[in-house]
Amino acid sequence: MLDFLFSGWGAFWMTLFMLVPFAAIFFYVVHRKSVTDSGPSTTAGAKMSRLEGIWLTVVFVIFVGVNLGSLKYMPTMKAAHAATSNQQLHEIDFSATSWAYDISNRQIEAGSTVRFSGKSKDTMHGFAVYHPDGRMLFTMMLMPGLKNPTTLVHTFNEPGTYKVRCLEYCGIAHHAMQDELVVVKRS
Amino acid sequence: MSIASTIVQNTPIFGKMFSVDKSTGLEEINAWPALMIMASFVWLAIAGLLGFVMPVTQLFDMDTGLFYTTLTLHGAALAFPFSFQLMMGVGLHRSGGCVGKPVTGWLPALAFITMNVGAGLLTVAVLMGLKVSLMVMYPLPLVGAQMGIWSMNSVVLGFTGIYLVLACMILCYPILMLKMTFFGKKRPDLVLAERSLNDPGMLGMILSAMTLLVAGTPLVIVGTTVMAALYGIIPMSMAAWATEPVVFQYAFFIFAHNLMEAMALMVMSAMYATLPLYLADGTRKLFSNKLANLALWILLLTSVTSFLHHFITLYPNQPAGLSYWGNIMSWGTGIGAAISIFTVLATIWQHGLRAEPGIMAVLVGWVLYILDGASAMVTSNIAWSYQLHGTMWQSGHTMTVILSMSIMWMGVLYHHYPVLTGRKLDPMLGSWFVRLFVVGGLGAAISMLAGGAAGMPRRFAAWNQEGWMVYGNLTFFFGAILGASFLVYAYSLLKSREISSPLGQQVAAA
Numbered sequence: 251m252l253d254f255l256f257s258g259w260g261a262f263w264m265t266l267f268m269l270v271p272f273a274a275i276f277f278y279v280v281h282r283k284s285v286t287d288s289g290p291s292t293t294a295g296a297k298m299s300r301l302e303g304i305w306l307t308v309v310f311v312i313f314v315g316v317n318l319g320s321l322k323y324m325p326t327m328k329a330a331h332a333a334t335s336n337q338q339l340h341e342i343d344f345s346a347t348s349w350a351y352d353i354s355n356r357q358i359e360a361g362s363t364v365r366f367s368g369k370s371k372d373t374m375h376g377f378a379v380y381h382p383d384g385r386m387l388f389t390m391m392l393m394p395g396l397k398n399p400t401t402l403v404h405t406f407n408e409p410g411t412y413k414v415r416c417l418e419y420c421g422i423a424h425h426a427m428q429d430e431l432v433v434v435k436r437s
Numbered sequence: 438m439s440i441a442s443t444i445v446q447n448t449p450i451f452g453k454m455f456s457v458d459k460s461t462g463l464e465e466i467n468a469w470p471a472l473m474i475m476a477s478f479v480w481l482a483i484a485g486l487l488g489f490v491m492p493v494t495q496l497f498d499m500d501t502g503l504f505y506t507t508l509t510l511h512g513a514a515l516a517f518p519f520s521f522q523l524m525m526g527v528g529l530h531r532s533g534g535c536v537g538k539p540v541t542g543w544l545p546a547l548a549f550i551t552m553n554v555g556a557g558l559l560t561v562a563v564l565m566g567l568k569v570s571l572m573v574m575y576p577l578p579l580v581g582a583q584m585g586i587w588s589m590n591s592v593v594l595g596f597t598g599i600y601l602v603l604a605c606m607i608l609c610y611p612i613l614m615l616k617m618t619f620f621g622k623k624r625p626d627l628v629l630a631e632r633s634l635n636d637p638g639m640l641g642m643i644l645s646a647m648t649l650l651v652a653g654t655p656l657v658i659v660g661t662t663v664m665a666a667l668y669g670i671i672p673m674s675m676a677a678w679a680t681e682p683v684v685f686q687y688a689f690f691i692f693a694h695n696l697m698e699a700m701a702l703m704v705m706s707a708m709y710a711t712l713p714l715y716l717a718d719g720t721r722k723l724f725s726n727k728l729a730n731l732a733l734w735i736l737l738l739t740s741v742t743s744f745l746h747h748f749i750t751l752y753p754n755q756p757a758g759l760s761y762w763g764n765i766m767s768w769g770t771g772i773g774a775a776i777s778i779f780t781v782l783a784t785i786w787q788h789g790l791r792a793e794p795g796i797m798a799v800l801v802g803w804v805l806y807i808l809d810g811a812s813a814m815v816t817s818n819i820a821w822s823y824q825l826h827g828t829m830w831q832s833g834h835t836m837t838v839i840l841s842m843s844i845m846w847m848g849v850l851y852h853h854y855p856v857l858t859g860r861k862l863d864p865m866l867g868s869w870f871v872r873l874f875v876v877g878g879l880g881a882a883i884s885m886l887a888g889g890a891a892g893m894p895r896r897f898a899a900w901n902q903e904g905w906m907v908y909g910n911l912t913f914f915f916g917a918i919l920g921a922s923f924l925v926y927a928y929s930l931l932k933s934r935e936i937s938s939p940l941g942q943q944v945a946a947a
């Protein structure tokens with residue numbers, strides 16, 4: 251379930267999870283206190299304070315819980331793990347120039363963990379890798395003029411053709427800045 | 438008669454919506470704000486039309502260059518000369534009446550000129566070919582000129598326009614606000630509803646002016662250096678440090694992020710000030726002023742450094758530690774929001790609400806703002822940022838934050854309108870505006886977020902991949918409803934009626 255939560259659609263449902271109950275309570279309170287009965291309520295101050303405490307506690311617990319749960323899914327954590335363990339990494343270096351990529355190796359064996367390292371040679375570019383089923387796996391931001399590359403560690407398990415797209419607007423042919431990676435079955 | 442009133446009076450159609458009331462002796466508070474508000478609606482009309490062109494170019498497979506031109510103009514017009522200028526106009530009107538000082542002299546004139554001339558120059562530059570999007574994407578303007586995609590002249594013109602707009606937002610407006618609050622003599626005849634700094638309705642205005650000044654200063658320094666080099670006042674080599682992409686990008690986002698937060702602080706404070714006026718039992722009191730102020734302070738303190746979430750996917754060039762900090766601070770703003778949610782709902786619960794269109798627009802704008810806040814927090818989490826950055830999620834977030842704040846100001850404007858113009862707005866049209874807005878605003882926001890969740894790239898003139906067109910069509914559909922709601926609003930401004938009740942009552946109610 252956490253795998254789903256920390257995907258793009260998981261983000262969507264998380265946002266709705268924060269919106270829908272709030273919107274429902276909002277429309278209930280407004281309707282109740284403007285149409286049904288707009289007179290002052292007799293709810294005691296102590297009860298309001300208790301409600302306030304409960305509300306803020308629930309919010310705090312959800313916020314902390316979600317962020318702790320996300321740790322495992324942060325590429326920054328995966329990179330730190332790869333650096334400290336003896337994990338075998340398949341290195342792929344690339345550079346971006348308007349509007350194409352120069353990639354050191356476009357073929358990856360299924361099951362291998364890849365470290366992508368990329369730089370931009372002219373303006374801001376992105377490097378987003380899409381699963382063959384169309385969802386986005388990750389994106390990287392490439393800023394020109396930096397000494398070190400932007401890096402990311404990712405493990406590819408399913409064979410197929412993975413689309414690469416630039417997600418940082420880079421001028422009139424930005425949408426055509428695409429490439430492909432191929433994940434093949436382990437021989 | 439003020440030059441501002443004269444301009445309003447002589448503007449076709451839009452001038453009729455905002456012709457200034459001079460019978461109450463309040464022209465010194467009314468004139469410049471009325472002009473700014475009127476100009477903001479002119480820009481909204483332009484931005485709205487451009488908003489439809491984008492999906493149309495995609496539906497009919499039209500020129501991609503047209504898509505990027507409209508993308509740049511639509512975003513820029515919506516964010517600055519519409520949204521910020523509307524806020525500036527209504528905000529100055531509020532402040533004038535709260536502290537009893539006139540909105541006159543060269544500063545409001547300068548704020549108006551820098552904003553509108555700046556936005557005009559940028560528009561011309563974009564029409565000359567400078568397609569760089571709302572965010573400029575530095576160093577794209579220079580790289581594009583080197584590649585011959587657009588001319589260096591368009592870059593110089595565009596930068597000059599942006600520079601003027603920034604001068605308005607970072608210098609003219611905040612200085613004017615601070616000057617009105619802390620300097621000059623109070624004129625009892627101009628006091629409409631006195632407020633002190635302990636009042637959440639005033640605190641937010643000052644916090645936000647300070648935020649704009651402080652967060653904008655690095656960008657002013659960097660921008661001035663770049664401009665001086667572009668105009669040949671200093672040699673390019675002396676501006677080398679400022680033209681470094683990393684310097685420019687960080688200076689830009691420290692400001693751009695805090696600009697949104699400053700506008701949020703301001704609109705929250707306007708809501709805290711307006712809501713009590715519409716309480717059914719006439720108490721004119723928030724559930725708790727202390728809680729309201731606490732929410733504003735939390736919002737301010739957490740938001741200042743949360744801009745780091747813009748660069749999470751730049752790792753390790755932005756060290757992980759800074760990204761974690763940006764992540765935590767972004768969710769911290771959610772605590773401030775949770776407190777304000779409680780304050781607003783508890784206030785309505787305790788005292789009842791007179792659900793007039795103005796306050797309802799403020800409240801539904803605020804609901805949309807909360808949705809936007811949730812989407813912003815989610816994408817500021819490091820794990821989610823890697824899956825959402827650069828997608829339509831971000832466009833949905835940007836559009837929604839601007840839209841929600843603007844609608845809140847349009848709601849507050851209902852309250853100021855009788856003082857400004859001596860006329861009142863039709864409540865039936867008002868409630869249609871609010872209803873259409875709820876459907877259009879929420880629908881467009883959720884459609885764009887869904888597009889982002891599905892991986893649909895933003896600022897991308899090829900929607901017809903991986904089935905993304907459906908999100909484009911949905912956004913188009915709800916955008917049309919949104920457009921209808923604005924048309925109803927504009928119609929109600931055109932059809933406003935003279936106030937029949939004695940004006941004194943209206944003024945006192947403000």
Ligand SMILES: [Cu+2]
Binds near residue numbers: 348374376418419
């Ligand atoms: Cu690119």
